[in-house]
Amino acid sequence: xxxxxxxxxxxxxxxxxxxxxxxxxxxxxxxxxxxxxxxxxxxxxxxxxxxxxxxxxxxxxxxxxxxxxxxxxxxxxxxxxxxxxxxxxxxxxxxxxx
Numbered sequence: 078x079x080x081x082x083x084x085x086x087x088x089x090x091x092x093x094x095x096x097x098x099x100x101x102x103x104x105x106x107x108x109x110x111x112x113x114x115x116x117x118x119x120x121x122x123x124x125x126x127x128x129x130x131x132x133x134x135x136x137x138x139x140x141x142x143x144x145x146x147x148x149x150x151x152x153x154x155x156x157x158x159x160x161x162x163x164x165x166x167x168x169x170x171x172x173x174x175x
Contacts (some may be wrong), residue, residue, distance in 0.1 A: 087158060087166040094154040095147070101144040106139055 110118040122132035158166040 084167045090158050091151065091154045094150040094157070098144070098150040099147045102142050106142045110135070110138070
């Protein structure tokens with residue numbers, strides 16, 4: 078697929094991976110927080126009522142989880158795209174090419 082149609086198709090495939098992965102990761106980190114802290118995660122870590130340690134731990138945990146989820150979703154989408162089209166998605170470079 079080339080041009081605009083290819084880019085639109087790629088965005089659809091990428092979103093099809095990103096949305097459910099993001100939802101699953103969000104639920105997983107919230108569940109993990111509840112099990113370890115025996116309390117709900119902070120709704121707004123920047124709110125004055127949230128302690129610094131709680132806000133920082135939540136930021137670190139959610140940041141790592143979200144970044145990892147984005148990587149998993151992007152790689153899964155790219156692999157699926159390549160299996161369907163035989164080519165890498167638009168704007169995705171192959172690490173093995175010079």
